[in-house]
Amino acid sequence: MIYKGIIHKYSELLDLPAYSITVSLNEGNTPLIPIPRLANELGGDFKLFIKYEGLNPTGSFKDRGMTAAISEAVGRNVKSVICASTGNTAASAAAYSARAGLKAFVLMPAGKVAAGKITGAIAHQAEVIQIDGSFDDALELVVKISDKHPVSLVNSINPYRIEGQQTGAFEICEQVGSAPDICCLPVGNAGNITSYWKGFRRFNEVKHTGLPQMLGVQAAGSAPLVLGEPVKNPETVATAIRIGNPARGEEALQAAHESNGRIISCTDKEILEMQSRLAQEGVWVEPASAAGVAGLKKEILLGNIDPKDKTIVAICTGHGMKDPDIIVNQAELKEPIPVGLDKLEEVIFSN
Amino acid sequence: MIYKGIIHKYSELLDLPAYSITVSLNEGNTPLIPIPRLANELGGDFKLFIKYEGLNPTGSFKDRGMTAAISEAVGRNVKSVICASTGNTAASAAAYSARAGLKAFVLMPAGKVAAGKITGAIAHQAEVIQIDGSFDDALELVVKISDKHPVSLVNSINPYRIEGQQTGAFEICEQVGSAPDICCLPVGNAGNITSYWKGFRRFNEVKHTGLPQMLGVQAAGSAPLVLGEPVKNPETVATAIRIGNPARGEEALQAAHESNGRIISCTDKEILEMQSRLAQEGVWVEPASAAGVAGLKKEILLGNIDPKDKTIVAICTGHGMKDPDIIVNQAELKEPIPVGLDKLEEVIFSN
Numbered sequence: 001m002i003y004k005g006i007i008h009k010y011s012e013l014l015d016l017p018a019y020s021i022t023v024s025l026n027e028g029n030t031p032l033i034p035i036p037r038l039a040n041e042l043g044g045d046f047k048l049f050i051k052y053e054g055l056n057p058t059g060s061f062k063d064r065g066m067t068a069a070i071s072e073a074v075g076r077n078v079k080s081v082i083c084a085s086t087g088n089t090a091a092s093a094a095a096y097s098a099r100a101g102l103k104a105f106v107l108m109p110a111g112k113v114a115a116g117k118i119t120g121a122i123a124h125q126a127e128v129i130q131i132d133g134s135f136d137d138a139l140e141l142v143v144k145i146s147d148k149h150p151v152s153l154v155n156s157i158n159p160y161r162i163e164g165q166q167t168g169a170f171e172i173c174e175q176v177g178s179a180p181d182i183c184c185l186p187v188g189n190a191g192n193i194t195s196y197w198k199g200f201r202r203f204n205e206v207k208h209t210g211l212p213q214m215l216g217v218q219a220a221g222s223a224p225l226v227l228g229e230p231v232k233n234p235e236t237v238a239t240a241i242r243i244g245n246p247a248r249g250e251e252a253l254q255a256a257h258e259s260n261g262r263i264i265s266c267t268d269k270e271i272l273e274m275q276s277r278l279a280q281e282g283v284w285v286e287p288a289s290a291a292g293v294a295g296l297k298k299e300i301l302l303g304n305i306d307p308k309d310k311t312i313v314a315i316c317t318g319h320g321m322k323d324p325d326i327i328v329n330q331a332e333l334k335e336p337i338p339v340g341l342d343k344l345e346e347v348i349f350s351n
Numbered sequence: 352m353i354y355k356g357i358i359h360k361y362s363e364l365l366d367l368p369a370y371s372i373t374v375s376l377n378e379g380n381t382p383l384i385p386i387p388r389l390a391n392e393l394g395g396d397f398k399l400f401i402k403y404e405g406l407n408p409t410g411s412f413k414d415r416g417m418t419a420a421i422s423e424a425v426g427r428n429v430k431s432v433i434c435a436s437t438g439n440t441a442a443s444a445a446a447y448s449a450r451a452g453l454k455a456f457v458l459m460p461a462g463k464v465a466a467g468k469i470t471g472a473i474a475h476q477a478e479v480i481q482i483d484g485s486f487d488d489a490l491e492l493v494v495k496i497s498d499k500h501p502v503s504l505v506n507s508i509n510p511y512r513i514e515g516q517q518t519g520a521f522e523i524c525e526q527v528g529s530a531p532d533i534c535c536l537p538v539g540n541a542g543n544i545t546s547y548w549k550g551f552r553r554f555n556e557v558k559h560t561g562l563p564q565m566l567g568v569q570a571a572g573s574a575p576l577v578l579g580e581p582v583k584n585p586e587t588v589a590t591a592i593r594i595g596n597p598a599r600g601e602e603a604l605q606a607a608h609e610s611n612g613r614i615i616s617c618t619d620k621e622i623l624e625m626q627s628r629l630a631q632e633g634v635w636v637e638p639a640s641a642a643g644v645a646g647l648k649k650e651i652l653l654g655n656i657d658p659k660d661k662t663i664v665a666i667c668t669g670h671g672m673k674d675p676d677i678i679v680n681q682a683e684l685k686e687p688i689p690v691g692l693d694k695l696e697e698v699i700f701s702n
Contacts, residue, residue, distance in 0.1 A: 132689050
């Protein structure tokens with residue numbers, strides 16, 4: 001069967017309205033990459049995989065939910081969509097809206113979005129509206145305006161976003177042969193952990209693939225679900241999870257509880273170290289994406305998780321290209337050398 | 352069968368040494384995206400698809416050849432690799448070297464590489480060496496140094512790069528059900544057109560899938576194969592094909608000739624217009640990637656190609672995130688607005 005995107009592949013498992021008109025960029029079908037060296041470093045005797053969601057069409061996991069949300073909106077004959085975004089949702093909404101011929105409005109907190117992300121929304125000709133406020137302010141605004149006007153809200157409050165995002169869990173079960181023992185992932189607005197947990201349960205109902213423990217990981221400076229209360233001014237380098245008041249916080253806590261898992265936090269230092277470590281395995285992810293694996297490492301080192309004989313899948317939600325600045329700002333590029341073999345030999349063999 | 356990269360899937364069709372040790376990031380398996388609106392604009396009555404190679408692990412088509420080149424190098428017990436690059440090769444070499452535990456050196460022409468590209472190489476901790484010269488100077492240098500020292504050259508002069516890159520053609524034949532009638536793609540160092548033509552022929556031998564016409568497209572300011580001579584100072588916004596003296600120029604001309612196709616050029620303006628047009632279809636590619644489709648449009652409008660009833664596949668070689676600056680520099684972002692529904696309504700409904 002030729003692959004035609006997640007709605008085409010999983011339509012029977014997704015609760016989408018019959019009036020939906022599929023708008024797809026052949027999203028999903030992302031690789032599950034084994035990371036044996038890191039597993040060995042963390043004690044060995046277990047299987048560690050990355051589900052590399054950065055290889056979706058707009059470079060993040062958001063495309064799975066967006067194809068569903070836009071397909072529903074088009075079927076309803078909506079003409080424009082709106083979302084609040086730290087960047088990934090904006091790029092995805094912009095791309096799928098462009099494909100469907102809809103106008104997309106994206107609200108972003110001014111100055112607090114990674115450069116590589118806002119660019120995607122601009123490339124697809126969405127109207128980018130910066131606001132002098134946080135992501136949470138932006139989310140409140142788009143909820144209000146979509147309540148009042150016929151503009152479809154495509155944040156993960158939109159239930160079809162959750163339906164589509166479930167498919168990441170379906171694919172993992174198919175790729176592993178069952179649900180993994182543990183599934184770790186970053187938690188920002190909490191739509192993704194909600195979706196994965198729903199997806200694992202749905203797939204288990206139909207295919208009896210079992211259920212994983214869910215390990216949700218927030219950034220320490222933006223960890224409302226760990227602290228038990230909203231964070232007024234969330235701060236973290238992991239811009240994709242820089243959210244102080246998650247729209248689906250309750251469901252995230254429930255997913256952790258029901259799956260016998262946890263929601264924890266990692267410092268920015270731990271997150272960036274893991275980003276660098278994963279790049280050494282050949283997988284370059286944006287900072288937020290490294291949070292899941294950083295949290296796993298932390299839990300293993302603390303003795304809270306015994307990985308022995310387990311299969312563990314970490315969801316890496318966005319590609320490293322989404323946030324090039326974080327790399328460039330850490331790098332020191334040497335001065336150019338003149339064209340000549342002698343000089344090149346010197347550079348290469350002087351190490 | 353669980354997908355495990357192009358060597359695993361197509362090993363029987365690839366001429367790789369038995370001593371190779373597979374190093375993979377599950378590259379390949381990229382989507383073939385239908386672009387019906389643009390096909391209609393260009394006269395209709397034909398099928399147009401984009402093979403979206405930007406969804407390979409490092410964001411470009413280079414990963415297909417790199418998995419093969421690095422697998423061969425590791426099998427030979429090489430400890431370091433080198434390449435000249437306008438960016439995509441560097442990121443790919445860096446990622447696969449990191450995964451294999453090899454040291455990667457990448458030479459880039461100073462100041463002439465897209466920002467999003469050099470970042471990939473840095474992220475994967477390659478040693479980036481800028482030279483005061485062109486890509487062609489860099490290529491000459493890496494050939495010399497790898498002739499003299501045990502450093503494996505992983506530019507597309509490396510025959511295993513060509514072997515691996517063929518798999519793009521294999522996948523297209525499988526996805527379409529046969530070879531397309533026309534395959535259009537950008538031409539820089541000419542390794543890709545060489546590989547695709549080889550791949551279509553190879554697949555046809557085994558699976559009788561037929562052969563396409565190859566339409567290779569260079570940028571007007573960097574079109575040695577159209578001009579019939581090397582270009583000393585190539586100039587184009589499409590940095591990935593800014594190469595004045597292609598390593599596989601002869602083979603590219605042969606591919607065009609044998610397939611009853613052509614190699615033509617497009618202006619930067621035509622390339623950027625097509626980049627923007629494809630983004631409106633939901634597919635954001637780097638400028639060079641738009642060259643193939645820009646060339647197709649040109650040939651159709653000139654009457655050189657009659658698309659009627661044909662199946663046409665355009666290879667889009669790299670993701671738009673590879674070159675965010677080209678978008679950012681064209682964009683005018685409006686001033687942030689204060690948090691408030693009135694102001695947001697004004698912005699949205701004043702259009």
